[in-house]
Amino acid sequence: MYNFRTDLANERTEIYKKMNNQQDNIDGIETQDENINDQIKVERVKIINENGVKAIGKPVGNYITIDIKNLKIAREEEISNAAKTLTNELRILVKEHINNQDDVLVVGLGNKSVTPDALGPKVVNEIDITRHLLKYVPQYVKEGARPVSAIAPGVLGTTGIETQEILKGIIDNVKPKLLIVIDALASRSINRISSTIQLSDTGIVPGAGVGNARKELSKQSLGIPVIAIGVPTVVELATLVSDGIDIFIDRLQEKAESNEFLNNLQKEDKYEEVKEALNVGEYNMIVTPKEIDDLILNMSSVVARGINFAIQD
Amino acid sequence: MYNFRTDLANERTEIYKKMNNQQDNIDGIETQDENINDQIKVERVKIINENGVKAIGKPVGNYITIDIKNLKIAREEEISNAAKTLTNELRILVKEHINNQDDVLVVGLGNKSVTPDALGPKVVNEIDITRHLLKYVPQYVKEGARPVSAIAPGVLGTTGIETQEILKGIIDNVKPKLLIVIDALASRSINRISSTIQLSDTGIVPGAGVGNARKELSKQSLGIPVIAIGVPTVVELATLVSDGIDIFIDRLQEKAESNEFLNNLQKEDKYEEVKEALNVGEYNMIVTPKEIDDLILNMSSVVARGINFAIQD
Amino acid sequence: MYNFRTDLANERTEIYKKMNNQQDNIDGIETQDENINDQIKVERVKIINENGVKAIGKPVGNYITIDIKNLKIAREEEISNAAKTLTNELRILVKEHINNQDDVLVVGLGNKSVTPDALGPKVVNEIDITRHLLKYVPQYVKEGARPVSAIAPGVLGTTGIETQEILKGIIDNVKPKLLIVIDALASRSINRISSTIQLSDTGIVPGAGVGNARKELSKQSLGIPVIAIGVPTVVELATLVSDGIDIFIDRLQEKAESNEFLNNLQKEDKYEEVKEALNVGEYNMIVTPKEIDDLILNMSSVVARGINFAIQD
């Protein structure tokens, strides 16, 4: 499979089509776009069979991408609109998998002490928890409320325990019917950083966004359906430099200043060589907007509200 | 049993002796004091039988209290000395229960978003984790290192899940041989706030320090020994006001200005009435030093270093 | 003057009337109450002459108290209503002192590292700053916008410089026409904590809320009018214990169980003795709700929005 260097299904679909000079839909993949308003756009990708799986390397299921412009400077109204869009899309996915009063566990992946990785734990802080109230003081909860619990289990580097192991144990004891998992993702494109939300019902691989892929969280590994909400918050430096060189060779070709050797180079992956040459050393370098702290704050508001309204009618 | 309004075994021992006008040791309780230096004092209380249990309402086991003066303004040297004292006491307790290379899980109780309750999560952040390294890259770990993992599971109010339920599941999957649990405690005395560390090997009731007692974490409930490290970070307001009135009546008695009615009053618990009269309302009022943020920082350094050295020789 | 142990003009007015068994208005003081809705109440106190000044120990000027119920659990709607109430009251005060396009400097007093003292710096973070835009890129600012700047100067204990000295220098260079100063206050009543906003146009003494009164910020000392926005976030422990004892003696008197000595005691100030007896020691003990972190967050949203709308039409 091609090294897409992105987790987003719609980005992979675009790259696949461009690489194959294909205009129409890929076999096995249904896509649908909707402009909610000037600021918000929804792209739905549905992988329906193995052809689709092979094409873009993602399992059968639903992938919904919500794009929000200018989230950095968003005010209350735009944050509220973005949250409503997430609520609408998420509600449909939830209803596909569980009933109205089934127990939901919300899981915020990521390391709360690393700003661009802290989205999951921040969202968990804002989730309206009802499970303990329904158990101990049901009179304080609106009738018909669904039991909701939430946890931020930390990352392997700070706990020493695979997230999968932690969640397996909790699921055995709490017995939720559905997991909603929030995580930071890596994107290929700077433009997507903290302005995109990807929803899917096929699970997630924790830490993929910050260079440390772990054991997957999915129905297969955990026994209950897993809806993942992923938000790109970083681009890996090496990816970006590699892209920069691609663009550079493209320009040379346009000006007919390229040569055989350069043209061949572009077809290979110059990732490792550039990484080494830039002397990135022991650090895992990431690219973020300077305003990442504010973006994460706004985005966690959008995601938390989107979930709160989607799981309680 | 008397309402001691303190979790500290040595405070309870003192109160019991004072109430019973007793000078010598309580039957079933052994005590030993040691001055480490001008700043640090260690008091060891060992409850050896049911008489001791009845007297102060704590289970059979070891209770060690370390007092550190002036921690608010502590410099590197004092923090280091305090950590060494904790290491020495903790190492003995650990060796009583497990072998050199047995797996240890460190648990930081409390809510990281509530300053005086954030000690546990802050300590977890500074624990040297080795379990994942021993599993995936053992060549990077010093020979003979013990597998250590750590988690901050949150509190019932933010997760909707009893801490006991979360830990049971993790223990089933990770299979540690010992739990070291850190929590914020309530103290009766303002002087103890964030200058005292209580160690015990009899488990802990999470949230007791901030007015929300939960299901206990102990060998009985979890199947493995539990060493608790408790640090008083708050005094409940109602406790303090009640104490203030006790002191006030004592002064009146000294000046022979008290009366029969007042003397009887003092034997009862005026807690509820005062609480109501001060109109504390829906809030759970706590008393802390204004410098609580700095104290918690210094204390979490002491506890984390104390643990790190005690569990790896 | 009586030791009111509160900074709030309306609390002082009540205490004065109670102490003098007075039902009607105090000479030199005009008061007016308004219920905005079920949750929000406004009390306006206007001191118009020296009689009023003498009675409650506050300078001639306007004192407006806004009470907000249940701010801890406030949702977007209530926060928005509370902010609108502040906007309406503040706008009137601002118009009394300066013109539409006059320069305003917003000052957030307090120590951002001490939770209950961090309100001022948090509000400053959310103020819409326009002064630099009007100077460097006026095309990006709405026509008719007022130049607004903001600063959180820190506290004497962390800067070594009196806030007055810092502000004098900045005023000399920036030349604003009005100062809006936000600070944490001490209240006598637990109920007021982070649910009350006091507005006045007579200046402020920084740090009065947390036991360290500094040089006043006022038209007299700084040369320009100063509107102060004060929010009670703590009660001093000694105040509360003293109140507890007062209440206790009141109850005894009701039950006719008091005596001559007790009755005399109540007329004096038992503050120091109790403080000493409780062994508060070197710490400056404060009383706050356990939920202070959330309360401060909600309150800083209310105050920042209230200011932003009041100073730009």
Next chain:
Amino acid sequence: MYNFRTDLANERTEIYKKMNNQQDNIDGIETQDENINDQIKVERVKIINENGVKAIGKPVGNYITIDIKNLKIAREEEISNAAKTLTNELRILVKEHINNQDDVLVVGLGNKSVTPDALGPKVVNEIDITRHLLKYVPQYVKEGARPVSAIAPGVLGTTGIETQEILKGIIDNVKPKLLIVIDALASRSINRISSTIQLSDTGIVPGAGVGNARKELSKQSLGIPVIAIGVPTVVELATLVSDGIDIFIDRLQEKAESNEFLNNLQKEDKYEEVKEALNVGEYNMIVTPKEIDDLILNMSSVVARGINFAIQD
């Protein structure tokens, strides 16, 4: 002048020599290297006349670069050694400009809410302040102590006021004899991020490190000598991509696969074109290690301790 894209004097010296194929010292610039230990290296650059100024575009004065390896994983001992090295270098600079008991004002530039820009405010939090003690309670201060004050004035974007304007006013009132200014810098090299400290006595331009150069702080503009302590915490994305392409062309040349056009390209600045092509858009993209939060913590400890010991003997 060549666009060096780095603020570090020693980096500029290296680049200048490389560009001019020069082995020996540049006229007007004296350099001296010292290895303190395995981990720490000091490079001293002294610009002594206009030839030096012209060569590397920095004013006459002292520039000292301290390099610290592995600061991310530094333990107490290494942090302490790094701080001592800073103390030694800083003490010499301070003595060149003021006397033993002259007043010093420490200024932490940067925005405390933007992680890689928060170094200055974090250092200020740890400076030992004595000015107010010497003024109000001199009996509590060691004899011979120097008056030290400190402030974190914020950045233009959050205050609306030029840092220079704020400091001018404070200097007029506080009348210090020396300013020590701490700021985050941009570096050309990823390796330098948060592992390098540059000291100089020629002042600083705030915000240069994060793309918003402001009015300079120097003896010329403020009337008192200014020692700047700069720490590179970010690399601008465009710089890095540009470097990546340079390296890429270098490799092509080594393999004799380059051409005339490419060789010419390399002599120009491809910065803007690449920036545009990567579609960086409205965001100011920065490159940091994922571990930036920890690095900033360790570095602020090093800088604060280094200053505290250097300014009080």
